[in-house]
Amino acid sequence: MSEKTNVRRCAGGSSKGQGTTLTAFRTFTELVLARTDALGSKDAFIFLPDDAKGSAPQHLTYRQLDQEARRIGAWLQQNGAAGHQVLLLFPSGLEFVKGFIGCLYAGAVAVPAPLPTEQGNHFTRVSGILRDAEARAVLTDSDNAPDITAWLAAENMTDVRCLATDAPDHGDAAAWTAPALTPQDLAFLQYTSGSTSDPKGVMVSHRNLLANEQAIKNSAGGDSHTRYGGWLPFYHDMGLIGHILQPLFLGGSAALMSPVSFLKRPHRWLQMIGDHKVTIGGGPNFAYDLCLRRVTDEQLATLDLSSWRVACNGAEPVRAETIRAFTERFAPAGFRPETFFPCYGMAETTLLVSGTPQASRPVILGVDSEALEAGELADPREDAPSRTLVSSGVVNADDFDVRIVDAETFKEREEGTVGEIWVRGESVAGGYWKRPLTNKEIFDAAISNGKGGQDAGGWLRTGDLGVLEDGQLYVTGRLKELVIFAGRNLYPQDIERAVQGTDKALGIGAGSVFAVETDREHLIIVQEVRTSKVTTDLRTLATGVQAFVGREFNIPAGNVLLVRPGTIRKTTSGKIQRTLMKQLFLKGQITPLYEVLEPAVRELVADAIDRPLVPGA
Amino acid sequence: MPASLTGHTRESLTTWLTERIALYLKRQPSEIDAAVPLAEYGLDSVAAFGLCGDIEEDFDFVLEPTAAWDYPTVHALADHLIAEFAAAEGGAS
Numbered sequence: 001m002s003e004k005t006n007v008r009r010c011a012g013g014s015s016k017g018q019g020t021t022l023t024a025f026r027t028f029t030e031l032v033l034a035r036t037d038a039l040g041s042k043d044a045f046i047f048l049p050d051d052a053k054g055s056a057p058q059h060l061t062y063r064q065l066d067q068e069a070r071r072i073g074a075w076l077q078q079n080g081a082a083g084h085q086v087l088l089l090f091p092s093g094l095e096f097v098k099g100f101i102g103c104l105y106a107g108a109v110a111v112p113a114p115l116p117t118e119q120g121n122h123f124t125r126v127s128g129i130l131r132d133a134e135a136r137a138v139l140t141d142s143d144n145a146p147d148i149t150a151w152l153a154a155e156n157m158t159d160v161r162c163l164a165t166d167a168p169d170h171g172d173a174a175a176w177t178a179p180a181l182t183p184q185d186l187a188f189l190q191y192t193s194g195s196t197s198d199p200k201g202v203m204v205s206h207r208n209l210l211a212n213e214q215a216i217k218n219s220a221g222g223d224s225h226t227r228y229g230g231w232l233p234f235y236h237d238m239g240l241i242g243h244i245l246q247p248l249f250l251g252g253s254a255a256l257m258s259p260v261s262f263l264k265r266p267h268r269w270l271q272m273i274g275d276h277k278v279t280i281g282g283g284p285n286f287a288y289d290l291c292l293r294r295v296t297d298e299q300l301a302t303l304d305l306s307s308w309r310v311a312c313n314g315a316e317p318v319r320a321e322t323i324r325a326f327t328e329r330f331a332p333a334g335f336r337p338e339t340f341f342p343c344y345g346m347a348e349t350t351l352l353v354s355g356t357p358q359a360s361r362p363v364i365l366g367v368d369s370e371a372l373e374a375g376e377l378a379d380p381r382e383d384a385p386s387r388t389l390v391s392s393g394v395v396n397a398d399d400f401d402v403r404i405v406d407a408e409t410f411k412e413r414e415e416g417t418v419g420e421i422w423v424r425g426e427s428v429a430g431g432y433w434k435r436p437l438t439n440k441e442i443f444d445a446a447i448s449n450g451k452g453g454q455d456a457g458g459w460l461r462t463g464d465l466g467v468l469e470d471g472q473l474y475v476t477g478r479l480k481e482l483v484i485f486a487g488r489n490l491y492p493q494d495i496e497r498a499v500q501g502t503d504k505a506l507g508i509g510a511g512s513v514f515a516v517e518t519d520r521e522h523l524i525i526v527q528e529v530r531t532s533k534v535t536t537d538l539r540t541l542a543t544g545v546q547a548f549v550g551r552e553f554n555i556p557a558g559n560v561l562l563v564r565p566g567t568i569r570k571t572t573s574g575k576i577q578r579t580l581m582k583q584l585f586l587k588g589q590i591t592p593l594y595e596v597l598e599p600a601v602r603e604l605v606a607d608a609i610d611r612p613l614v615p616g617a
Numbered sequence: 618m619p620a621s622l623t624g625h626t627r628e629s630l631t632t633w634l635t636e637r638i639a640l641y642l643k644r645q646p647s648e649i650d651a652a653v654p655l656a657e658y659g660l661d662s663v664a665a666f667g668l669c670g671d672i673e674e675d676f677d678f679v680l681e682p683t684a685a686w687d688y689p690t691v692h693a694l695a696d697h698l699i700a701e702f703a704a705a706e707g708g709a710s
Contacts, residue, residue, distance in 0.1 A: 263663055264670025286663075293640055294667065486663065520643075545658035551665075551686050556642070558659025596657055599644070 017152040027181045027206035028213075029104040035251050036066035039224075043253050045244075047094050048272060050261040057255075059300035060094045065101060067173055072163070075171030076137060077162050082107045082179060083191060084136040088235070089115050089126065091141065094259035097244060099139040099165050103188070107179025110188040111135060111201065112235035113230060116151070122552075123151050128199045129191050129275070130157065133433065137161040160360060169581060183207035187431050190237055190347040195491035201433040202347045211426030212241065212350035213249035215399035219355035220280055220310045222246070225306075228254035229278030231262035231269050232286075238315050238487070241351040254281075267299040268291045270333070272609045282312030282341065284487030285319050288326045289520075295329075306334030310358070314343040317475070317488035320364045320388040333394060339359045344392035344475055348443070348460055350427045353400055354473045356393035363391035363472050372476060375418040377467055391472035400425040403447065403459070404468055406453060407479055410448040418476055421466040422447070422459040481578050483515045483523065485555045492578055495553060496526025499525055502544045510568050512581040518600045523555050526581055526590060531561045538562050538594035546596070556600035561590060622676060622702035630695040633675075636667075638691065651691035660685060672698070673694050678705060 025031040038063040047058045078423030086108045090096035091545050096112075103110035111133045111456050116123045126307035130138075140148045142164040149162050163170055187209045216222075228247045232239030234256075237565045247254040262269050269293060272278065288311075297302075313323070342362045343355035356362055369385040371378035380386035397403045404419040413419040422445065431439030446457035465477040475546060483490045490512040499513070500506045508527035525545060534541065542560045549557035567590065568578040582589050588609040597605075631651050635685040638648040638655065641664035649658065665685035672680045680700070 260666060263666035265674065266667075290663070290667075291644075543654045543656050546652065546659070547689065549688060550656055550659065550661040554662035556661040556664070557661035558642075558657070598659060599648075 023209060026183050027104075027185070028187050028209050029107070029179065029181055029206070030068070031210070032101055032104060032248055033066075033178070035248055036069075036495045037044055038062075039251055044248065045094060045253065046276060047092075047095055048255065048256045048257045048261065048268075049093075050264070058094055060097065061120045066166075068098040069101040069105040070166050070173035070176040070515075071171035072099060072139070073105030073171075075163055076102065076108050077107035077177065078171075078175065079137060079163075081136045081161070083109075084273040085109045085111050085133040085136040086110045087126070087130055087133065087138045088093065088137055088485055089140045089144065090234065091115055091144070092234055092256070092260075093141075095141045095165050099246075100137070100240070100244070102165065102187075103609060105176060105179070105187070107181055109137075109186045109193065111434065112240060113191055113543060114233065114235055115140075117144065117147060121161065122538075125196045125199065127151075127155055128196060129201070130155065130160070132185065132199050133189055133191070135160060137163065139163050139165050141166050143386055154492075158357050181276045183210070188201075190240075190429075192489055193432065194610060196494045200435060203433050204350050205430060208427055208429050209241070209245070210249075210546070211399070212352060213246055215396065215427055216246050216352045216355075216426075218396050218399060219343070219352060219357075219393070220312070222250045222252060222280060222310075222360045224251040225316055226250050226252035226280055227276060227278050228252065229256070229269075229273055229276060229281040230254075230283060231257045231259055232283055232487075233259050236315075236487070237345075237347045237351050238312070242312065249420045251293055263290075264286070266294045267296075270295065270303050270305060270330075271299075272617045273308050274333075276405045277307040279307055280308070280310040280312070281308075282314075283312055284316040285322050286316065286486045287320050289312065289319075292322070292325055293331055300330070300333060303330070303333035305339075308335065308339050310341045311335075312341045312343055312355075314345060314352075314392070316323060316361075317521070318342040318388050318392065319519070323390060332579055342390050342392050342465075344464075344473060346464075348429055349425070349463070350429060351421055352427075353402065354393045354395045357393070362393075365389045365391065365469075365472075365474065366521045372418065376475075377416045377469055379417075385492060389474045389476065392466075392475050393473065394432070394471050395473060399427065402468070402473065404466060405445075405447060405459075407461075409450070410445065410454070411450045412447055416467060416469045416497035418465055419481055421462045421464045421473070421475070423462060424459050428460045481514070483513070483521070484517075485523070486522060488554075490553065490555065492576075493533065495523075495525070495549060495555075496527075496576070498548060498552060499527055499545050502548045503541055504537070505529050505531070506545075507565060509574075509576075510565065512568050512576050513584075514578045514582040516586065517583065518604055522559055522598060522601050523549070523557055524559045524561070524582070524585060524601070525549070525557060526561045526563055526568065526585065528568055529566060529593060530563045531593070539596075542594055542596055552583070559596065559601050561592040561595045563590060563592050622678060623705050625699060627692070627695050630698055631691055634691045634698075637668060637671050638664070639647055641692060649691065651695075654689045655685065656689060668698070674701070675681065678702065 044062045049055045127209040139306045145164040187206045189201035191201045230243040253504045276453045340362050342354045345352040366380045368378040369387045405422045407420040431443040445459040445461045446454040463480040466475045495513045496511040507528040514524045546557040586608050635646045635649050642658045648697045665682045688694045
């Protein structure tokens with residue numbers, strides 16, 4: 001086979017010998033059945049409920065999981081949901097796991113989504129998902145079933161059945177029959193893409209799922225002794241595929257807690273790693289930052305992180321300063337530098353694309369900022385701004401083909417130059433549910449040879465900008481206007497619409513939301529205001545916007561500019577030019593009627609104004 | 618060990634809250650004006666959950682995360698806590 005210089009095999013490779021037996025499974029359902037048969041009394045999952053005083057862990061063995069999945073699977077089969085989509089609306093906990101595996105047992109397509117009553121989420125988003133996915137049934141727990149049933153009635157969806165999986169009188173495990181599934185059949189739809197008004201479900205087949213679980217194993221390592229551990233939302237791709245399905249794939253186990261437990265008391269996550277001897281697990285970069293700020297010296301002294309072999313850091317930009325500071329701060333608790341596992345992936349590739357080779361430290365590279373903006377990697381110069389990139393690791397050539405491609409010409413770019421990251425492989429999903437036109441563009445792109453010809457296609461356009469150098473993949477930015485906070489993908493139009501709903505004086509369709517970067521990302525809200533309609537003062541108006549965004553979207557909204565009508569730039573077709581608005585903002589060329597800015601953002605803008613213009617800019 | 622719910626004043630709780638909130642908002646305590654809405658400093662749900670967690674740890678008192686929005690300034694939160702602590706102590710004895 002041809003070895004491209006920019007694609008390197010993953011170091012380690014201890015798992016290679018087992019690859020053939022694992023791929024013997026045609027579907028993930030077959031795999032789970034084999035695991036539960038072989039591992040009966042072993043703990044598959046341990047869940048730690050949220051409690052100030054620390055409550056008793058809940059255990060779920062492989063045999064219990066099998067019994068519950070048969071019962072739920074039988075109910076789904078009896079209610080005509082086999083072969084159809086089933087929405088999962090659960091709080092974090094073992095019921096979600098039973099419900100998800102129950103769907104696999106039924107031969108149904110699971111559709112995990114955030115529970116509307118948790119963390120300020122609203123029914124609006126799940127209503128969009130319910131309709132787009134054409135769900136036949138909803139699984140939830142008995143605490144939430146009344147609200148869900150009322151919601152289904154309000155949505156005029158009374159033919160959608162609702163089951164509280166913890167109600168023992170539903171479903172008969174003995175009535176369950178093993179589904180006849182093929183690798184091409186869908187295992188689940190992952191709705192992390194698309195705005196609230198236009199949700200997009202990534203179609204993950206059993207083949208995709210098995211391929212990516214193998215890719216994760218190849219990259220992070222792991223075997224039946226591995227214990228995963230984490231706090232990510234169960235419906236999140238990194239939570240579900242990384243921390244729930246990967247342990248089942250390995251025949252290992254996982255200790256899990258809820259995001260709220262973690263956000264309230266970040267040290268609980270680290271304490272769980274010691275208490276339950278967690279070997280693999282992690283979260284987005286912000287989680288490590290939160291531990292740095294919140295874990296006290298007294299708490300640190302009680303931690304034992306020596307079992308932690310792989311600390312995943314992905315789903316949002318990985319920051320060198322976080323890696324350095326966390327490694328230093330938690331070294332006394334047994335945290336090792338080579339434990340950090342910066343990685344890259346997305347729902348469209350099922351999950352993982354690249355990761356840091358086992359027993360290697362993250363690769364950190366300082367580059368010249370100006371050259372990077374021009375699309376090249378160059379050594380930092382003295383007295384010139386520089387940027388520190390953290391490598392998202394290497395791509396295993398057995399699992400993926402990754403190229404850097406010019407997003408305009410579709411020609412492949414050379415090593416060391418920036419372009420859009422294109423990905424091909426068994427893990428790449430079939431596309432978005434019911435979106436053939438988008439899928440042709442996003443999931444079946446072809447690389448041009450520059451002479452009018454092109455390759456066979458089948459490439460996923462990730463929308464992320466990156467560069468390959470010495471086998472390392474560096475993610476440097478984004479083509480799309482997506483804003484990523486704390487590992488969540490947010491669509492500017494959703495935030496803009498919400499902002500405009502807070503007061504009648506704020507013009508509909510006359511706002512622009514984007515993110516700027518210092519040592520972290522900052523959300524900037526620019527909104528036109530019709531002064532004749534202002535009934536309070538501008539500061540109150542801005543504070544109302546900030547409170548609403550902070551509360552409903554869980555994003556710090558420290559920066560709001562209220563501007564005159566006509567300030568927001570649009571294309572002739574009325575599309576908001578967010579990238580242009582961001583450039584104007586950074587050059588200090590937006591004149592606000594009122595503004596509130598975080599000190600770091602104020603400094604960023606002031607620096608940009610003082611800096612002489614780049615030649616040609 | 619959690620502190621007692623009694624003996625707190627608006628001043629003592631204001632100092633405690635300001636220090637905690639400054640940490641969540643990545644600011645200096647001196648930058649936080651106790652009379653200014655916290656949203657103006659970029660308060661979000663991560664910070665609100667953190668505050669609730671700290672109150673549970675330090676005072677052994679469960680505060681709903683919505684309190685940070687219903688009582689939007691440090692002063693309002695301090696007054697709310699004093700009232701809630703008094704009610705909890707009264708109910709316990």
